[in-house]
Structures are given as C-alpha cells and as structure tokens.
Amino acid sequence: MPKFGKGFGTEIASSPARRCEQFLDLMSVRLSSVADYEALLDKYDTWMFDCDGVLWHGDRLIDGAVDVLDLLRSRKKKVLFVTNNATKSRKSYKGKFDQLGVEAHVDEIYGSAYAAAVYVSSVIKLPKDKKVYVIGMKGMEEELHEEGVSFLGGTDPADCTLEPFSLANFNLDPDVGAVLCGLDTNINYTKMSKAFQYLTRNPGCVFLATNEDSTYPAGDGLLPGAGAISAPLRYALGKDPVSIGKPASTMLDCIKAKVNFDPKRTLMIGDRLNTDILFGQNGGLSTLLVLTGITTEAEITGPNASSIVPDFVTQSIGDLRVIPR
Amino acid sequence: MPKFGKGFGTEIASSPARRCEQFLDLMSVRLSSVADYEALLDKYDTWMFDCDGVLWHGDRLIDGAVDVLDLLRSRKKKVLFVTNNATKSRKSYKGKFDQLGVEAHVDEIYGSAYAAAVYVSSVIKLPKDKKVYVIGMKGMEEELHEEGVSFLGGTDPADCTLEPFSLANFNLDPDVGAVLCGLDTNINYTKMSKAFQYLTRNPGCVFLATNEDSTYPAGDGLLPGAGAISAPLRYALGKDPVSIGKPASTMLDCIKAKVNFDPKRTLMIGDRLNTDILFGQNGGLSTLLVLTGITTEAEITGPNASSIVPDFVTQSIGDLRVIPR
Numbered sequence: 001m002p003k004f005g006k007g008f009g010t011e012i013a014s015s016p017a018r019r020c021e022q023f024l025d026l027m028s029v030r031l032s033s034v035a036d037y038e039a040l041l042d043k044y045d046t047w048m049f050d051c052d053g054v055l056w057h058g059d060r061l062i063d064g065a066v067d068v069l070d071l072l073r074s075r076k077k078k079v080l081f082v083t084n085n086a087t088k089s090r091k092s093y094k095g096k097f098d099q100l101g102v103e104a105h106v107d108e109i110y111g112s113a114y115a116a117a118v119y120v121s122s123v124i125k126l127p128k129d130k131k132v133y134v135i136g137m138k139g140m141e142e143e144l145h146e147e148g149v150s151f152l153g154g155t156d157p158a159d160c161t162l163e164p165f166s167l168a169n170f171n172l173d174p175d176v177g178a179v180l181c182g183l184d185t186n187i188n189y190t191k192m193s194k195a196f197q198y199l200t201r202n203p204g205c206v207f208l209a210t211n212e213d214s215t216y217p218a219g220d221g222l223l224p225g226a227g228a229i230s231a232p233l234r235y236a237l238g239k240d241p242v243s244i245g246k247p248a249s250t251m252l253d254c255i256k257a258k259v260n261f262d263p264k265r266t267l268m269i270g271d272r273l274n275t276d277i278l279f280g281q282n283g284g285l286s287t288l289l290v291l292t293g294i295t296t297e298a299e300i301t302g303p304n305a306s307s308i309v310p311d312f313v314t315q316s317i318g319d320l321r322v323i324p325r
Numbered sequence: 326m327p328k329f330g331k332g333f334g335t336e337i338a339s340s341p342a343r344r345c346e347q348f349l350d351l352m353s354v355r356l357s358s359v360a361d362y363e364a365l366l367d368k369y370d371t372w373m374f375d376c377d378g379v380l381w382h383g384d385r386l387i388d389g390a391v392d393v394l395d396l397l398r399s400r401k402k403k404v405l406f407v408t409n410n411a412t413k414s415r416k417s418y419k420g421k422f423d424q425l426g427v428e429a430h431v432d433e434i435y436g437s438a439y440a441a442a443v444y445v446s447s448v449i450k451l452p453k454d455k456k457v458y459v460i461g462m463k464g465m466e467e468e469l470h471e472e473g474v475s476f477l478g479g480t481d482p483a484d485c486t487l488e489p490f491s492l493a494n495f496n497l498d499p500d501v502g503a504v505l506c507g508l509d510t511n512i513n514y515t516k517m518s519k520a521f522q523y524l525t526r527n528p529g530c531v532f533l534a535t536n537e538d539s540t541y542p543a544g545d546g547l548l549p550g551a552g553a554i555s556a557p558l559r560y561a562l563g564k565d566p567v568s569i570g571k572p573a574s575t576m577l578d579c580i581k582a583k584v585n586f587d588p589k590r591t592l593m594i595g596d597r598l599n600t601d602i603l604f605g606q607n608g609g610l611s612t613l614l615v616l617t618g619i620t621t622e623a624e625i626t627g628p629n630a631s632s633i634v635p636d637f638v639t640q641s642i643g644d645l646r647v648i649p650r
Contacts, residue, residue, distance in 0.1 A: 162487060162511050167543055167544070167545035185490065187514055188513055189510040189549070193549060200547070214561050224558075227560050228560045232554065233549075235539055235556035235559075236549040236550065236552075
C-alpha cells in the first residue's frame with residue numbers, strides 16, 4: 001500500500017509521520033502509480049463525476065473515460081453524474097451520453113435544472129397557483145414540468161425576441177413567485193427586463209440561479225456561463241440569487257433524497273476548483289481534480305495557487321486505465 | 326443672505342459656528358425659500374445637469390424644468406447637460422431636447438458615448454488600424470465614427486441575432502483592441518460571446534464601459550441599465566471595465582477639454598447619489614440632489630442613509646421657479 005497523504009493518512013502512525021501528514025493536509029496527493037489508483041478504488045464506493053471537462057469536451061470524449069467508467073461498474077462502484085448544465089433535462093442529457101457511447105441511466109444523472117425544479121417544488125414549496133419566470137432553455141422547462149411547477153418565459157417566442165421592450169405593453173403577472181435563471185443562449189433585454197420587474201414589483205418573488213459558473217467549456221473554447229446570464233439581474237438588483245448547482249449544497253441534498261451513499265466513502269471528481277472540488281468539500285466528500293478541463297497546473301501549484309485544495313490530483317480520468325481489469 | 330451649511334459655510338465666522346459648520350458638512354442643506362435659491366444662483370456660474378430624472382422622465386418633462394433653464398440662461402449662467410445615456414449621440418440627443426421643447430445646443434451636451442469615443446481616440450489613443458467591438462446602439466457608433474474610430478458589432482445585423490453562437494464559425498479579428506459596452510437593448514449571447522473572445526484572446530484588448538448605472542428610469546419605471554449590460558462580461562472575466570461616464574472623472578476630463586469653468590463655481594445637479602452626486606464630488610464641484618428621480622428620501626435621511634451626501638437637496642428642479650425673473 002503506498003503512503004498517501006490526506007486521503008490515506010490514517011495509515012501513518014508515528015509522530016514525525018503525523019506532522020508530515022498535517023503538512024500534507026495542505027497539499028493534494030498526485031496520483032501516478034497503479035498502486036495509487038488501486039488504493040483509490042479500494043477507498044471509495046460512490047464515484048460522483050462532473051461531465052464537461054472530465055468525461056468529455058463538448059462533443060469529444062476524453063481518452064479512456066469510457067474504459068474507466070466500465071472498470072468502476074465492473075468493480076460494483078456506484079456511479080453518479082453531477083452536472084451544472086441546466087440547458088438539458090436529465091432525459092435529454094441521457095441522449096448526450098448515448099450519443100458519445102457512455103453508459104448512463106437517467107437516475108444516475110443529476111443536473112442543476114432538475115435540482116432547481118426539486119428546490120422550487122419541495123424546498124421553497126412554491127404554491128401550486130404560483131409560477132416561475134424562466135431565463136433558461138428547454139431542459140429547465142422540462143424539469144419544472146416534471147415537478148408540476150408552472151412557468152412562463154423560457155422558450156416562449158414572445159420572450160425570445162430582440163424587439164424593443166416597453167413597460168407600457170407589459171402585463172405584470174402577480175402569480176410569478178420566483179425567477180429561475182440558468183444558461184440561456186436566447187438571453188435578451190426583454191427577458192432581463194421582465195425578470196427585473198417580477199423581482200422588484202412582486203412581493204416575495206425569489207431570485208434563483210441554477211448555478212454560478214462564470215464560463216463553460218464549449219468544444220472549441222470557453223463561452224460565458226450561467227453565472228454570466230444571471231449577472232445583469234444581480235447587478236441591477238444589487239443582490240445575489242440563491243444558487244442551486246455546485247458548489248451549493250442544495251445539489252447534494254437533492255442527491256441524498258434519492259440515493260444512499262456514505263460521504264466518507266464517496267469521491268467527487270471534477271475539473272473546476274470553485275465548483276466541483278468546493279462542492280465535494282462542502283458536502284464532506286473526498287475530491288479528485290483532473291486537469292483536462294478548466295483548472296490549470298498554475299492554479300494548484302506555485303505562489304498563486306488557489307486556496308481550494310483537492311485531496312487528489314491526476315492528469316486525466318483516463319489515467320485510471322492502468323488498473324488491471 | 327441665508328445661513329447655508331456646507332456650500333455657504335465661509336460666511337460663518339465664529340468658533341461655535343465653525344463647529345456647527347463641521348457638523349453641517351455631514352448633512353445636506355435643504356433648500357426651500359426664495360432666498361435659498363437666490364443664494365444658489367449667486368454662488369454658481371456653471372450649472373451641470375443630469376437629464377433623465379432631473380429635467381424629464383422618459384418623454385415627460387419635469388414640471389417647471391424649462392422655466393428654470395430659461396431663468397439660468399437669462400442670468401447668463403453656463404448650462405451643460407451631462408448624461409450617462411450612451412444610446413444616443415449628442416446630435417440625436419439634441420433631438421430629444423427639441424422634441425420636449427428644451428433649448429440646448431450640441432456643444433452643451435456631454436454623453437457617455439461621446440466621452441467614450443474621445444477616451445478611445447485621445448486618451449488610450451487606439452492606433453488607427455485597430456477597432457472597437459461595440460456592445461451598444463447607434464449613438465455609440467455615431468460618436469466613434471465622428472472621432473475616426475473603426476468599430477464592429479453594435480447594430481450589425483449579424484450581431485443582433487438570437488441564432489445560436491458557435492466558436493467554430495467565429496473568426497477572431499486580431500485588430501480588435503477594445504470592447505466598449507453601453508446600454509444595448511439588442512444585447513444577446515452572440516455579442517456577449519464575441520466580446521468575451523476578444524477580451525480573453527486578443528492580447529491587450531481593453532475592456533471599457535460607457536457607464537455603470539445599474540438601472541435607468543424609463544417613462545413607466547426602472548429597467549436594467551448599462552451596468553447590467555456589461556455585467557455578464559464582468560462576471561465571466563472576473564474583472565471590471567474602465568468606466569467612462571459618471572461618477573468616473575473621465576467624463577469631467579472630457580468636458581474640461583472643451584469648456585472653461587471654475588469647479589468652485591460649478592453646481593452638478595442630479596437625481597442619483599452614486600453617479601451624479603459622486604461625480605460632482607469626485608470633480609470638486611458642488612452638488613444639488615433632486616428627488617424627482619432614482620433617489621428617495623429614505624436614502625438620504627435616517628439610519629440607512631447613504632454615505633454620499635450632496636451639498637444641497639431640493640424636491641424638484643422646478644422649485645427654482647420661485648426666483649423672480
């Protein structure tokens with residue numbers, strides 16, 4: 001058994017080793033040998049994966065990702081996919097897995113649109129006669145519909161327009177009790193203005209965001225993320241939304257409601273320190289950072305390293321292929 | 326001569342009065358009598374006006390505004406209009422004055438689009454072979470054109486679209502050296518994404534905003550302002566733009582380059598503490614707050630009062646009508 005740092009520190013007993021362990025608590029363990037990856041497999045029963053930047057980039061699979069998922073399943077590990085992508089419902093996100101040839105079941109997929117819909121229906125318990133004004137796409141509407149939540153805005157052609165917005169022609173719907181904002185590539189001034197009216201003029205109207213990612217990795221580079229889409233409302237209102245997705249614990253609460261897992265034997269794998277890794281840490285999970293996505297080596301080493309320190313680091317999820325089947 | 330507070334404090338000589346004056350420095354002087362307004366007229370030669378919320382609301386004149394401007398002109402005061410509105414060039418903003426029956430000359434009007442164009446051409450001196458990517462409307466393009474600055478984006482139909490944006494189909498123009506962002510009711514994901522590419526991929530590309538107003542007063546209520554339009558880029562980039570309009574001193578530098586005035590004998594009149602009043606204070610001008618726009622009584626009195634304290638407060642610019650002609 002190799003001498004790991006934080007994750008496997010309980011095996012180090014002597015006093016100098018304990019001091020060493022405390023030092024290692026401030027560092028990530030770099031995984032590289034077969035023994036390292038075998039130890040990881042022994043320690044964790046539930047493996048939670050971020051998707052974009054971990055399993056794929058846009059429409060390109062990360063080399064070895066499918067093999068590693070197959071390996072985990074063959075070892076009877078519980079595999080869950082936890083994504084901040086709010087543009088797709090779980091059902092349509094399943095289509096993405098199918099298209100890329102990655103085995104996944106709908107009940108293994110947790111998206112921020114789904115978690116947001118559950119939050120509205122089950123946590124704030126929005127009364128049935130109330131509605132959500134949606135800045136978001138079809139996936140968000142599908143999840144709200146599945147949870148029995150009424151909504152407006154979203155993909156409605158009347159709201160997907162660059163025609164001038166006029167307050168004189170706007171009918172404030174008094175039943176709008178929440179504004180839910182996610183990545184919306186149809187974002188426009190009409191949506192921003194309507195959402196702003198609901199949040200300032202409907203008493204008690206709740207400001208929700210599926211997630212706060214500042215950017216997201218498209219196949220060919222970075223584009224503004226869901227956090228950028230809710231930013232105009234944050235700025236105009238001078239307040240932040242309640243955020244549902246990673247790193248907020250709301251997403252984990254949603255998973256806990258559906259799946260049994262032991263946080264101490266659960267590993268969260270992601271490419272982003274301030275969403276994936278922080279999410280794992282907030283929930284008491286162990287964390288593995290991969291460097292195939294947003295986070296670069298410079299962000300975890302050297303003088304400008306982030307204060308968010310994952311338990312483990314490996315270059316790519318494909319590295320686990322070295323474990324013999 | 327009435328005993329004013331801060332503005333007229335030099336006339337209070339005795340030591341208790343001096344202490345009183347220091348106390349009054351923390352308070353605004355409420356103007357109400359004919360003598361108050363006459364004293365104001367005696368003290369200031371140059372009167373700088375914010376427009377929306379001071380002279381008009383959308384398309385409705387504030388009662389008495391025209392009479393007061395006529396009064397100032399009849400007393401040989403210099404009148405300037407200083408607006409953060411970046412959707413109109415000075416020439417087309419003049420049309421708004423004409424339409425509402427307010428006398429104004431183009432060289433009395435200072436807009437943030439004009440100031441931004443002057444900033445690009447004369448302060449950062451963008452080389453002639455470089456271009457500005459515009460998130461903004463026709464007025465901004467007109468002012469850039471007048472200053473001889475090349476630009477793209479803005480009102481270009483290819484950028485005013487809700488069609489999906491794809492990096493694969495995007496040609497990064499290496500000559501874009503600045504992104505200038507103002508109020509743009511055609512804001513959309515394509516514009517956000519293109520601006521984000523220029524700011525992250527073109528070395529040295531400068532991030533500029535005409536102004537940071539979180540909202541603006543439309544005729545029938547508040548709508549998201551220019552600050553909300555640049556907010557997605559701020560959020561995605563994790564950095565703020567250089568802001569040109571009020572309260573930044575860039576706008577005053579632009580006025581100084583064109584008009585002679587003595588800051589000690591200049592009064593800035595506005596309805597917003599964090600733009601108009603702060604702008605005046607940053608520039609060493611005296612300040613008069615009117616309550617016909619954004620700022621409410623609660624924001625200047627009581628426990629939650631702002632730390633930005635104007636020298637003078639009056640209900641409406643129309644109050645000055647009590648001065649005999």
